[in-house]
Amino acid sequence: GAVVSQHPSRVICKSGTSVKIECRSLDFQATTMFWYRQFPKQSLMLMATSNEGSKATYEQGVEKDKFLINHASLTLSTLTVTSAHPEDSSFYICSANPGQGDSNYGYTFGSGTRLTVV
Amino acid sequence: GQNIDQPTEMTATEGAIVQINCTYQTSGFNGLFWYQQHAGEAPTFLSYNVLDGLEEKGRFSSFLSRSKGYSYLLLKELQMKDSASYLCAVLDSNYQLIWGAGTKLIIKP
Numbered sequence: 001g002a003v004v005s006q007h008p009s010r011v012i013c014k015s016g017t018s019v020k021i022e023c024r025s026l027d028f029q030a031t032t033m034f035w036y037r038q039f040p041k042q043s044l045m046l047m048a049t050s051n052e053g054s055k056a057t058y059e060q061g062v063e064k065d066k067f068l069i070n071h072a073s074l075t076l077s078t079l080t081v082t083s084a085h086p087e088d089s090s091f092y093i094c095s096a097n098p099g100q101g102d103s104n105y106g107y108t109f110g111s112g113t114r115l116t117v118v
Numbered sequence: 119g120q121n122i123d124q125p126t127e128m129t130a131t132e133g134a135i136v137q138i139n140c141t142y143q144t145s146g147f148n149g150l151f152w153y154q155q156h157a158g159e160a161p162t163f164l165s166y167n168v169l170d171g172l173e174e175k176g177r178f179s180s181f182l183s184r185s186k187g188y189s190y191l192l193l194k195e196l197q198m199k200d201s202a203s204y205l206c207a208v209l210d211s212n213y214q215l216i217w218g219a220g221t222k223l224i225i226k227p
Contacts, residue, residue: 006160034215043205043219044161093160106151106163107215114158 002028002098006110013084013117021079021113023094029074030096034107035067038091050077084117091115120144122218124206129224130196138191138204138221146211152180152191153205155220161205164191193223201225 003026013019023033033050048069049057056069068080081088094110121143130136142150149168153161167173167182167189179192191204206218 043217045217046215091158106153106166108163109160112158112160 002096002108004030004094004096004108004110006094006113008113009111010114011116013115015085015117016083018080018082019084019115021081021092021094021115023077023079023096023110025075025096025098025108028096028098030077030098031074033071033077033094033096035069035077035079036093036095038093038112044093047079050079052077081115084115086117089115089117120208120210120216122206122208122216124204124218124221126219127222127224129226130193132196132198132225132227134196135192135194136196136223138193138206138223140189140191140206140218142187142189142206142208142216142218144208144210144216147184148209148211148213150180150182150189151205151207151209151215152178152189153207155203155205157202164204196225198225198227 005024005026031052035047036044037047038044046059047062050069050071052071052074058064066082071077091112091114093112095107097107124140151166152164154164155161165180167180172181177194182189203220203222205220208216
């Protein structure tokens with residue numbers, strides 16, 4: 001089945017530093033990838049839609065200069081949390097649709113990255 | 119606005135059947151998904167409904183009524199490993215996924 005690989009799974013960083021999270025589609029090409037954030041006991045919140053070869057589309061309220069997204073190839077998207085602060089501590093998850101828009105395949109999620117900023 | 123409603127928490131007994139409901143109000147509709155999410159893990163795909171009716175997949179079934187803006191996920195022969203959160207999500211007219219807050223299902227022996 002379709003697999004989305006995400007790493008690191010956990011990262012602890014100091015306040016003010018930057019963290020890069022990678023998301024790879026292993027057995028399919030993903031022209032679009034989605035980045036979510038999930039706080040404890042809350043639903044998934046879409047942060048941005050990553051488009052291969054073009055600029056990402058950010059949701060309202062998400063700072064594009066703070067959450068840098070790069071989708072340089074059909075199998076790799078990265079999210080960089082710049083100048084991280086404790087309030088950025090969260091569970092970050094990427095996803096992609098392996099069916100190239102066919103929803104019957106569902107949206108496959110990466111394993112998530114637990115970011116803790118101290 | 120767009121809204122997905124599902125119960126916050128449900129409790130059921132091992133071996134029993136449980137139905138998790140989801141109602142939605144969205145700008146357009148291009149399908150409804152159910153996902154399972156264990157604590158600390160990413161969601162995993164369970165089902166996709168775009169037409170009215172019941173879709174059965176082993177112990178799990180999902181039902182959709184577009185006219186009522188309603189879906190349910192039915193879990194049969196509950197096992198302890200089914201303890202998880204179950205997320206309902208709707209694909210709106212812009213093909214954006216709108217997520218419910220999830221239903222935490224607790225299975226008791």
